[in-house]
Amino acid sequence: MHKISIAGAIIDSVLDCAKKNDANKVEEVFIEIGELTALNPDQLTFIFETITKGTAAEGAKYDIKIVKPRIHCKKCSYSGNIELFEIHHFFLPVIKCPECGDADIDIIAGRECCVKKIRIS
Ligand SMILES: [Zn+2]
Numbered sequence: 001m002h003k004i005s006i007a008g009a010i011i012d013s014v015l016d017c018a019k020k021n022d023a024n025k026v027e028e029v030f031i032e033i034g035e036l037t038a039l040n041p042d043q044l045t046f047i048f049e050t051i052t053k054g055t056a057a058e059g060a061k062y063d064i065k066i067v068k069p070r071i072h073c074k075k076c077s078y079s080g081n082i083e084l085f086e087i088h089h090f091f092l093p094v095i096k097c098p099e100c101g102d103a104d105i106d107i108i109a110g111r112e113c114c115v116k117k118i119r120i121s
Pocket residue numbers: 073074075076077078097098099100101102
């Protein structure tokens with residue numbers, strides 16, 4: 001499962017960080033997730049709670065921030081947000097520039113999935 005492997009990678013890095021800092025417990029985890037990943041914060045929290053049982057991160061709180069997608073258009077140099085309805089979550093999204101309609105764009109935000117910081121004790 002894609003979502004579980006992403007969640008597992010996040011928890012691995014959290015536990016690794018906690019270990020390096022001699023933490024007894026992970027209190028809170030701050031995560032940023034790009035909207036283009038189609039990850040659902042509620043689902044992720046549920047997976048985190050399940051896979052952290054018996055670890056230092058058991059019972060931690062999760063602060064998950066969704067990052068809006070942003071693109072840069074190579075044709076007209078538009079940089080900025082794209083509208084949600086242009087994204088199709090279940091297939092490879094074809095994202096077009098809202099200014100000129102060209103598909104030759106770079107995605108500059110919206111695909112991230114990273115731990116910003118953790119609070120430990
Ligand atoms: Zn454009």
